[in-house]
Amino acid sequence: MTETARPQTSQPKSAADTAPERAPADIDAADDRARRLIAQMGAAARACLGRLAAATSDDKTHALVAAARAIEADAEAILAANARDMAAAEARGLAPALLDRLRLDTDRLAGIVAAVDKVAHLPDPVGRTLASWQQPNGLAFERVATPLGVVGVIYESRPNVTADAAALCVKAGNAVILRGGSEAVETNRALHAAFAKGLASAGLPGEAVQLVPDQDRRLVAALLGATGVVDVIVPRGGRSLVERVEADARVPVFAHLEGLCHMLLDAAADPDRARDLALNAKMRRTGICGALETLLVHKDFAPHLPPILDALKAAGCALRGDAGVCALDAEATPASEADWATEYLDAILAVRLVDDLDAALDHIARYGSGHTDAIVTEDRGAAERFLAEVDSAIVLHNASTQFADGGEFGFGAEIGIATGRVHARGPVGPEQLTTFKYKVRGSGQTRP
Amino acid sequence: MTETARPQTSQPKSAADTAPERAPADIDAADDRARRLIAQMGAAARACLGRLAAATSDDKTHALVAAARAIEADAEAILAANARDMAAAEARGLAPALLDRLRLDTDRLAGIVAAVDKVAHLPDPVGRTLASWQQPNGLAFERVATPLGVVGVIYESRPNVTADAAALCVKAGNAVILRGGSEAVETNRALHAAFAKGLASAGLPGEAVQLVPDQDRRLVAALLGATGVVDVIVPRGGRSLVERVEADARVPVFAHLEGLCHMLLDAAADPDRARDLALNAKMRRTGICGALETLLVHKDFAPHLPPILDALKAAGCALRGDAGVCALDAEATPASEADWATEYLDAILAVRLVDDLDAALDHIARYGSGHTDAIVTEDRGAAERFLAEVDSAIVLHNASTQFADGGEFGFGAEIGIATGRVHARGPVGPEQLTTFKYKVRGSGQTRP
Numbered sequence: 001m002t003e004t005a006r007p008q009t010s011q012p013k014s015a016a017d018t019a020p021e022r023a024p025a026d027i028d029a030a031d032d033r034a035r036r037l038i039a040q041m042g043a044a045a046r047a048c049l050g051r052l053a054a055a056t057s058d059d060k061t062h063a064l065v066a067a068a069r070a071i072e073a074d075a076e077a078i079l080a081a082n083a084r085d086m087a088a089a090e091a092r093g094l095a096p097a098l099l100d101r102l103r104l105d106t107d108r109l110a111g112i113v114a115a116v117d118k119v120a121h122l123p124d125p126v127g128r129t130l131a132s133w134q135q136p137n138g139l140a141f142e143r144v145a146t147p148l149g150v151v152g153v154i155y156e157s158r159p160n161v162t163a164d165a166a167a168l169c170v171k172a173g174n175a176v177i178l179r180g181g182s183e184a185v186e187t188n189r190a191l192h193a194a195f196a197k198g199l200a201s202a203g204l205p206g207e208a209v210q211l212v213p214d215q216d217r218r219l220v221a222a223l224l225g226a227t228g229v230v231d232v233i234v235p236r237g238g239r240s241l242v243e244r245v246e247a248d249a250r251v252p253v254f255a256h257l258e259g260l261c262h263m264l265l266d267a268a269a270d271p272d273r274a275r276d277l278a279l280n281a282k283m284r285r286t287g288i289c290g291a292l293e294t295l296l297v298h299k300d301f302a303p304h305l306p307p308i309l310d311a312l313k314a315a316g317c318a319l320r321g322d323a324g325v326c327a328l329d330a331e332a333t334p335a336s337e338a339d340w341a342t343e344y345l346d347a348i349l350a351v352r353l354v355d356d357l358d359a360a361l362d363h364i365a366r367y368g369s370g371h372t373d374a375i376v377t378e379d380r381g382a383a384e385r386f387l388a389e390v391d392s393a394i395v396l397h398n399a400s401t402q403f404a405d406g407g408e409f410g411f412g413a414e415i416g417i418a419t420g421r422v423h424a425r426g427p428v429g430p431e432q433l434t435t436f437k438y439k440v441r442g443s444g445q446t447r448p
Numbered sequence: 449m450t451e452t453a454r455p456q457t458s459q460p461k462s463a464a465d466t467a468p469e470r471a472p473a474d475i476d477a478a479d480d481r482a483r484r485l486i487a488q489m490g491a492a493a494r495a496c497l498g499r500l501a502a503a504t505s506d507d508k509t510h511a512l513v514a515a516a517r518a519i520e521a522d523a524e525a526i527l528a529a530n531a532r533d534m535a536a537a538e539a540r541g542l543a544p545a546l547l548d549r550l551r552l553d554t555d556r557l558a559g560i561v562a563a564v565d566k567v568a569h570l571p572d573p574v575g576r577t578l579a580s581w582q583q584p585n586g587l588a589f590e591r592v593a594t595p596l597g598v599v600g601v602i603y604e605s606r607p608n609v610t611a612d613a614a615a616l617c618v619k620a621g622n623a624v625i626l627r628g629g630s631e632a633v634e635t636n637r638a639l640h641a642a643f644a645k646g647l648a649s650a651g652l653p654g655e656a657v658q659l660v661p662d663q664d665r666r667l668v669a670a671l672l673g674a675t676g677v678v679d680v681i682v683p684r685g686g687r688s689l690v691e692r693v694e695a696d697a698r699v700p701v702f703a704h705l706e707g708l709c710h711m712l713l714d715a716a717a718d719p720d721r722a723r724d725l726a727l728n729a730k731m732r733r734t735g736i737c738g739a740l741e742t743l744l745v746h747k748d749f750a751p752h753l754p755p756i757l758d759a760l761k762a763a764g765c766a767l768r769g770d771a772g773v774c775a776l777d778a779e780a781t782p783a784s785e786a787d788w789a790t791e792y793l794d795a796i797l798a799v800r801l802v803d804d805l806d807a808a809l810d811h812i813a814r815y816g817s818g819h820t821d822a823i824v825t826e827d828r829g830a831a832e833r834f835l836a837e838v839d840s841a842i843v844l845h846n847a848s849t850q851f852a853d854g855g856e857f858g859f860g861a862e863i864g865i866a867t868g869r870v871h872a873r874g875p876v877g878p879e880q881l882t883t884f885k886y887k888v889r890g891s892g893q894t895r896p
Contacts (some may be wrong), residue, residue, distance in 0.1 A: 106868075135858055139847055146839070149869055227694065231869050232576055246675065252700060253872040273892045280894035352781075365498075387887045391594070399890030408895065409886070410583055421597055421679050421883045422700040423871035435869045438857070439835045442847030444721045446728035447856065 013389030034218035035225070038177075041210050042229030045150045045175035048208040052173045053147055054205060057124035063169050064120030070111045070198030071163065074190060075109055081190035082159065089183045097287070101157045102183050111192070112163045115263035115413060119167040122412040125430040126173045140437040147173030149231035151433065152223050153415065154179045155243060156237035159187040165234070166195050166209040168415050172433035177230065179212040179220060181237075224249040234428065236416045239343075254428060255420030258343040259371035261401040262361045264386065265308075266377030267300035271396065274301070275308045275374045280400040283315045283373065287345050290372050290404030291419055294350045295338060296360045302328065302353055309351070317347045324353035340367045357382055361389050366390060370419050372404040393419060393426035461676035469592030482666035483673070486625075489658050490677030493598045496656040500621045501595055503652060505572035511650035512568030512615050516561045518646030519611065522638060523557055529638035530607065537631045545735070549605045550631050550673065560611045560639070561862060567615040570860040574621045575876040576755040590887040595621030597679035599881065600671050601863065602627045602693060604685035607635040610887045613682070614643050614657040616863050620881035625678065627660040627668060629685075672697040684864045687791075702876060705739030709849040711815035712808045712834065713756075714825030715748035721846065722749070722824045728848040729822065731763045735793050735864055738820050738852030742788060742798045744808045750776065750801055756810035757799070765795045788815045805830055809837050816840060818867050820852040841867060841874035 049086040055063070071078065082104040089102055104112075117275060131143040151174045153165040162180055169176035180188040187210060196206035212219050223230060233253045235245035242256050263281050265274045281292035297305055302324065309319060309329045319325070320339045321332035332351065339350040340363070354360045364373055374396040375386040383397040394404050405428070406414025411429025418424040449512040499672060519526065537550055552560075559656070579591040599622045601613040617624035630634040636659060644654035660667050671692060681701045683693040690704050709727055713722045729740035739817055745753055750772065757767060757777045766788045767773070769780035780799065787798040788811070802808045813819055822844040823834040831845040842852050852875070854862025859877025862867040866872040 050837075054841075098611055104489055133858065135856070139851065139856075165790050247698065250695065252868070253743060270892075276892065276894055284895055383889075385813060387889075389498075391501075392885065394886045394888065396888040397890060399888055399893045400895050402895040403888065403890075403893070405895075408583070408587075410581065420700070425883055426886050437840065438842045438874050439842040440480065440842065440851065441831075441835075442845060442851075444718075444724065445847045445851070446724055447732055447850040448855075 005206070023323060026202070028058070030216070030218055031222070034216060034222040034380065037225050038219060038222040039229055041177055041212070042150055042226055044207045044212060045177060046229075048173065048175045048205040049147065049149060049173070051205055052175065052208055053126070053168070055098070055173070057127075060171060060173070061120050062117055063199050063204040064170060066202035067163075067170075067195045067198030067376050068116040068120065070194040070201065071109070071113050071116065071191065073107070074194040074197075078109060078187065078190040078194065081186035082184075082432070085184055085186045093196060094183060099155055100181065102159070102187070104108045104159060104187060106159070112160045115160070116163050116167045116195075119164075119171050119413050119430070122171060122229050123170065123432055125434045127432075130436055136168065137445050138443060139445055140441040143436050144439055145431070145434045146437050148435045149174060150229065150232040151176045152179070152226070152233040152234060152338070153177070153250065154220060154223065154235050154241065155270065156241060157183050158180040159184045159191055161187045161236055162191045162211070163195060163413050165236075165414060166192070168413055168433060170199065170208055174433055175208045175210075177210050177223065179223060180214045185215060186314065187288040198251070221248060226252060227251055232423075234415055244308070252423075253420070254414045254418045254424045254432075257419040258369045259291070259341045259373070259417070259419075260293050260341070260367060260369040261290060261366050261371055261404070262294045262296055262360075262368060262373045263292050264296040264354075264357075264364075264373075264375045264377075265298060265301050266357065266375055266379060266382050266386075267298040267302055268379035268382060269298075269304075270303040270378055271307070274304065275311050277376050277398070277400050278308055279311055279315060281402055282312060282317055282349050283347065284400070284402050286347050288401045288402065288405075289343075291345065292349065292401050293343055294352065294363075294367070296358070296363060297325070297351065297353050298357070299324070299355055307330075312349060315347075316348050316395055320348065320350045322352045325351045353386070357385060362385070364390055364392075370421075371417065372396070372401045374399060374401050393417070412423070475529055478664070478666055479670070481780050482670040483666060484660070486667060486670040486674050487677055489625055489660070490598055492655045493625060494677075496623045496653040497597060497621070499597065499653055500618070500623065500656055501553050501574070503621070505575075507650070508572065508619060508621070509568050510658055511647045511652040512564055512618060514650035515611075515615065515618075515646030516564040516568065516645045518642040518649065518658060519557070519561050519564065519639065522642040522645075523554070526557060526635065526638040526642065527552055529634035533632055533634045546605055546631065546844055549850070550607070550635070552607060552635060552637050556608070560608045563608070564615045564643075566719075567612075567619050567861050567878070570619060570878055572611060573619065573882050575881075578884055585807055586891060587893055588889040589891075591884050592887055593879070593882045593884050596881050596883050597622060598673070598677065599624045599628070600678040600681040600699065602624070602668060602671065602681065602683050602685070602689065604629040604689060605631050607632045607639055607709070610639045610659070611635045611643060612861060613684075613863050616861055616878055616881060618647065618652070618656055619878045622881055623656045623658075625658050625660065625671065627671060630663045630813050633663060633732060645796045668864065669696060672699060675699055675706055680871075682863055700871075701801070702864070702866045702872045702880075704864045705819070705867040706817050707739070707865070707867075708741050708789070708791045708815060708817040709738060709819055709852070710742045710744055710808075710812050710816060710847060711823045712744040712802075712812075712821075712823045712825075713742050713746060713749050713753070714827060714834075715746040716827035716830060717746075717752075717824040718826055719752040719756070722752065723759050725822070725846070725848050726756055727759055729850055730760060730765055731795065732848070732850050734795050736850065736853075737791075739793065740797065740816070740849050741791055742758065742800065742811075744811060745773070745799065745801050746805070746808070747772070747801050749753065753777075753799075760797060765796075765797050768796065768798045769802045769822075773799045791817070805833060809834070812838055812840075813857050818869075819865065820844070820849045822847060822849050841865070
């Protein structure tokens, strides 16, 4: 079912055309070197697309399994490389949270391997018939999923992204250029080397997965400007990384802004269910983009709120409340305007009483980031209104916002969660890493 | 089936954040004025999204029918405005081809009205369930089509784009900001005024369709940089317009590069069918992006080529051939390397003999623009290989490349044909002007 596609190679021309558009100040020898290097990597990546597209579903599965085995085989070297990164990071006084993201151990490496194995066995997203129809003139139209092309992934300190992104891109028949965080440079090199070796051992081109060779930031700028060389950029990291990418990119970007997630406890919410969901949405893991940041409470539900706030405090959560909430809970500190617009990614929750569903919808429209928002209610009508009217990638009824995850959606894995509105929205799994083409079969039809 | 969605309004924040990224030299009073104006138009457009999404399918149909009637009612004023544009354009010595694109008459205006009526009665692209599934934990997932948001359309001299783009965007629940060509400024104002009046008369906000008020080019730059204000830009025009847009845009763009379309006459092509298809693909209309530019001929089919070349010449087509073709046709002039990479949009055809299917595929991969390519053959295997391996938006077997058109696809209308790989590829109709969200319905599920 997978198909061979010959990538168009006329595009680098347009890359050259657009280069002069950049600020002249930019253009110096180091920039030229960076652009040349990215252009070379991109050409090598594009040269792989035909073979990737020609690969059968089984070919890709076997190659990804081989990559997983190669990571296992290189475990010692990968952990040693990570130890060097950790030592350097500690010497530079990296924050404990960042050190924890960077750290690999046997268990975490096993998790990376398991993720690659899982992606290997996902259904092939390429070659699916997305639609088919016939026109009165007899022309038969078929819309078929095809690889997206060359994907650039720019990420921060988590080394697992190296393997996750590579596996997802190859599964979808794409070539990928990876640019990880400086702290993880040794770990990423070791992981990448193993992955590419595994692909090659199974007959797929190792150049399908490339790692930017050094941490020169000009290489990021060159990657972001490489129209026609890179088909799409996926930024995976914090707000500053994503905003820099979105500001500088000439290449299409799958936007990944913050997850300022809301949960509305509606008038008709079940109190126990509301407690369990608020607690899980906020405290299961506070550092992920699907974590709850603002709890909205219908004023008629307020009498049921104190035990829920107690449960949150007992779990270690600090509360920032509006006047009504502070009146209900002496330990809540007054929320400022900034609190409604803050993604804490921490054990802090902003809590606000609202007069009705409309007020809650207006609050979310004003402060939300279009990521994930939930309503807790036994009122089906209120739930359906919320699901219809909240303009976010993921809207949930009576479920935790922490389900905002490709794995939980059944995608097998994700390269991130898109908050943009173009192409990919929500968890970006293998299917979102494909594009499509139209096959039109005729019998000599000419256009009148 | 249509849904109300409250547009996130937190995004202008990110627009402000990215503004400092622009070259300081840009930032002067005129730029500020342009940015403020676009920001105001964008805010007014975004403010319409809730009402557009709340509109039922019938509401939208009636509003677009009302817009069509309003254009009919204003016919006299619109034609008078067009006469003023034509007079000014003639005085400036605009090329005849451009004057013809600009000209409106009663028939052409009736065509514009008919196109709006047609879009009015298309199926509603919003609210479609694109997928639905259940996870083992009982969570029910639904992927639903939603409006894309605020669309910016930048186009050239054809005034019909004003009505086409407005109708397509409103049909998909989007607000649109239109920026047409300077030569058509009076015509576009008159068309836009009628369209907006029609929408308003049917209860939809007239601000859903806005026209950039003057031709200051800084307004284009501001539109291209309006991240968070405009969700996507659709450039519709020639290569220079599209390349400028793609080079300068910070907002996502539906790429519309040239249509360097190929047709391969395979060894197993039926000679009569080959003649009819080549003639139609090249000569039906030479100025559209689906017009044939390069004819590739399998060497085994060469004996059947002369009568086909004669038919093309008889229809007024000039031939640029490789050595083999020039040997077959004394009137063919030798093709240079540039001919293989040229979109003539004129009665000129480049013709090349190829040794086999692989050579044809390599030629298309090297020189093609990823738009539309066709094979003529009675050999099913060769046809399927061509459809699989040519990496273009539209690939056809035994049909004219001039079918590269949203109407011919059954989309009812199109805002253009995308040659990019992200979100929209091929004809951009109402469905391609939507995005989606995930509705997740649970019964208290928390994430373990």
